[in-house]
Amino acid sequence: MKRIKSIIFAGLAAIAAISCDREELATFNPVNADAPVLLEYSATEDAISASFSPAVFNMGFNDKVAANHFLVIVSVNDAPVEKALTASAKDGVITVKNSAISKTLMGLGYEEGAKVSFDMVVRASLQTNGDNGKNGYIDSEGRISVKDFEVTIPVAQGNPWENFTEVSTWSVIGDIASAGLTWNGDIVMYTDGSRHVARNVKLTTTDQFKFRNNGGWDENFGGTDESDPFVASTGVEYTAVDKGKNISVAEDGSYDLVLDVDNQTFTVYAAFQTYPGFDQESAWSVIGSIASFEMVWNKDIAMTTDGEWHVAEGVELTPDDQFKFRKDQSWDVNIGAVGDTEPYIAELDTEIEGLEKGKNLAVAEAGTYDLLVNPDAKLFKVVKSLGGKSGLVGEGGGETPPGPTVKGWNIIGLNGDWDNDVLATASGNVWTAFVTAKEATSFKWRKDAGWDENYGGTMVSLGTPFAAVAGGDNIELPSAGFYKVVLDLDKLEITVSDGNVWSLIGDFNSWSGDVDMTLTDGKWVSPVTKISAGGFKIRRNHDWTENVGGVMDALGIPFAAIAGGDNIAIEEENDYVVTYDPEDQTILVEVIGWGVVGTINSWGGSADLAMKEENGMFVRKNVTLTADDEIKVRYRNSWDVNYGGRTDVGFVVEAISGGDNLKPGAGTYDIWLDAEKKALFVMTAGVAPEYWGVVGTINGWGGTPDAVMYHDAEGYFVAKGITLAADDEIKIRKNSDWTDNRGASDAAPDTALAAVAGGDNIKVAAGTYDIYYQSASEKIYVMTAGKTPADAQ
Structure with missing residues (x-):
């Protein structure tokens, strides 16, 4: 069915660029750019493509950064909108799939089958399409007008490769840019016992490939000798020639490459996609304990995406299997289920709410x-x-993630496992590991997961040090148990003793990989640990036989440790230290960072209000104060490091060590601290902090932080004690960004200068100055140190 009944293409003209000096180009100005020029278009059943000449920016900054080009829907049925599309731009041609357009229109409320007319432009920006140009962009003058586009949900088709389930000894090798190959690696193929297929291989016309067996060149197939490379059309069965010519394709695209060894033929098919539109390799993957993939939280299943949803296809699961979704084969960003039940049993065919680091x-x-x-x-x-089938990352989808980098000295061989190291921790040249022996077993110490350096030895008895012998005998453990094993590289001694350690485990580490605590003055104390919102517990010897939990009333206040008790609830992610006192049977959870203290918590009678890192600063949001309340900020619930200052709601003030209490009056506020810049903000809740700073040759034009201009009692922003050399030039700008900046001409010290948006760099005689800016009058004063604007000539 034709989805597009007509396309109207408007002729365009480019905008001439206007050159300016660098200091006048601190902000993105569309006048200083050549807009992209649309040239011609094409529309098919599957996609819309347009050729264009790229934009050229002459901003005076980021000059070597290539412009990003993307398609944006700017009107739908004559109503203005702003919707960036998932499109691909290459060699002056930008293409968007009709499936991506349909998904975008459905997101705007249009149902399947609706006929929609819309306009698109090619947008150029120094940002990505996700930014949608908010940091500066320029659009093509004309538009691509699409009439009567039918919104259609892609329909899944039967999978021709459903029975190709076994990994084949045959593979595809070549010079294939999308796979990062230059005849130095293979793309896996799957077989049904007769034919072999490499699925969804992205190829360009410049790529070349062949088929080979067992990763060697003794058996390999290519094309006939009619041309070199042999250019294959889609859907045509060709003779596979033993040690024949390299093969290429006639058009860029995604292909399924099929080899029939028995009949010595090969065929290149347009890639079958169970989910049309899901043709982008995804940074997301599935990880878990999944028997069909022989995974125990140590591998990732590749996913593809349409830019919004991501899918792993054909995953065989049993009720005993468990899984989660994660990004970049890392635990930094992962999604599981909401709630306390683990595992969460997913209802089929239902969109279910997920949770960062959930169950x-x-x-x-x-x-x-x-x-x-x-x-x-x-x-x-x-x-x-x-009917689709995803492989492991590195097997037909995604790049192979680097394996965990095992560095330092660790234990190998425990419980017969000579492949996976048990990680140890170091204190200087002393390495310590806690291990669980399931039965009598042996082990050794080795360095960097290799055998070039390793130690063994003969243990006489538990608790007695013995010589660490380079390349020595396996160390024998007499029976099942939990042991502490220490390698002292200075003394070249190994000590094995009965283990006894308490540790943290919980949602923050997906209930695996205990964080060991240290016995200090009779209490078990954790290292500083980033704990996410969720629950955790404390357990002994990495086992659930002995564990404690409890109900925490407030941070910084000890609470009862209950054997087998509830998970300890953490409301928001932060850095914490957890202390367990086995004698008093109490647990203490403390925030390790900045917090707000004052009359609101009886000046430390209860826990400080923890501040959270955000945008390079620390913030505590929605602090409700009465007219009489006073506050300060301090570090780690201690008065050793604390800041106060002048109360000035809505403006930046200097954070003064031991300074005055802040008394902003009745209201709800966000309290911000930039500890590096010694800047303190009391902002009405929901209002982002802003500040002016001095930038210039004195800090490499932003190579190091701008000098903060604090708001003073007279309404000026001021940075004091700025030392300038004879050749130095400066400007002032807001929030360390060039979007809003001021300069001045005819600069002279101790005078009022007219502040000009994007104006000239300011240059004065060498000296030390206090630099003032008054936004209301748009005046800048470069005053000899100690003088104020009242002293200006």
């Missing part, structure tokens, strides 16, 4: 499933498989 997921019945996640909307979905 593990599972299915109720064994089967083959497609697993989908929408990270932006925090949603996930489990459906019966539509």
Whole structure:
């Protein structure tokens, strides 16, 4: 069915660039750019493409940064909108799939089958399309007008490769840019016992490839000798020639490459996609304990995406399997389920709310499933498989993630596992590991997960040090148990003793990988640990036989440690230290960072209000104060480091060590601290902090932080004690950004200078100055140190 009944293309003209000096180009100005020029277009059943000449920016900054070009819907049915599309731009041609357009229009409320007319422009920016140009952009003058576009949900098709389930000894090798190959690696193929397929391989016309067996060149197939390379058309069965010519394709695209060894033929097909539009490799993947992939939280299943949803296809699951979604094969960003139940049993065919670092997921019945996640909307979905098949990352989807980098001295061989090191921690040249022996076993110490350096030895008895022998015998553990093993590299001694350690475990580390505590003065104290919102517990010897939890009333206040008690609830992510007192049976959780203290908590009678790091500063939001309340900020609930200053709601003031209490009056405020710049803000709740600063040759034009201009009692922003050399030049700007900046001409010290937006650099004689700016009058004063604007000539 034709979705597009007509496309109207408007002729365009470019905007001439205007050159300016660098200091006049601190902000993005569309006048100083050549707009992209639309040239011609094409429309098919699958996509809309437009050729264009790229934009050229002459901003005076980021001159070597290439412009990003993307398509933006700017009107729908004559109503203005702003919706950036998931499109690909290459070599002056930008293409958007009709499926991506349909998804965008459905997001605007249009239903399947609706006929919609809309306009698109090519937008150029120094930002990405996700930014949608908010930091500066220029649009093509004309528009691509699309009439009567039919909103259509892509329909899944039967999978021709459904029975290709076994990894083949045959593979694809070549010079393939999308796979990062230059004849130095292979793309995995799967077989049904007769034919072999490499699925969804992205190829350009300049790429070349062949088929080979067992990763060697003794058996390899290519094309006939009619041309070099042999250019294959899609859907045509060709003779596979033993040690034949390299093969290429006639058009850029994604392809399924099929080899029939018995009949010595090969065929290049347009890639089958169970989920049309999901043709981008995703940074997201599925990780878990999944028997069908022989995974125990140590591998990732590749996903593809349409820019919004991400899918891993054909994952065989049992009710005993568990999984989560994560980004970049890292635990820094991962999504699981909301709630306290683990694992969470996912209801099929239902969009379910997800949670950052949430609970593990599972299915109720064994089967083959497609697993989908929408990270932006925090949603996930489990459906019966539509017939596709995803491989592990590095096996037909995604790049192989680097394995965990095992560095330092660690234990190998425990419980017969000579492949995976048990990680130890170091204090100087002393390495310590806690290990659980399931039975009598042996082990050694080795360095950097290799055998070039390793130690063994003969243990006489528990608790007695013995010689660490380079390349020595395996160290024998007599029986099952929990042990503490220490390697002292200075003394070249090893000590094995009965283990006894308490540790933290919880949502923050996905309930695996205990954070060991240290026994200090009879109390077990954790290292500074970033704990996310959720729950955690304390357990002994990395085992659940002995564990404690409890109900915390407030941070900084000890509470009862209950054997087998509730998870300890943390409301927001921060750096914490946890102390467990086994004698008093109490637990203490303290924020390690900045906090707000004052009459609101009886000046430390209860825990300080923890501040959270955001945008390079620390903030405590929504602090409600009465008219008489007074506050300060301090570090780690201690008066050793504390800041106060002049109360000036809505403006930046200098954070003074031990300074005056802040008394902003009745209201709800966000309290911000920039500890590096010694800047303190009391802002009405929800209002972002702003400040002016001095920038110039004195800090490499922003190579180091701007000198903050604090707001004084007379309404000026001032930075004092700025030393300038004869050749120095300066300006002032807001929030260390060039969007809003001021300069001045005819600069002279101790005079009032007219502040000009984007104006000239300021240059005065060498000296030390106090620099003032008054926004109301738009005046700048470069005053000899100690003088004020009242002394200006």
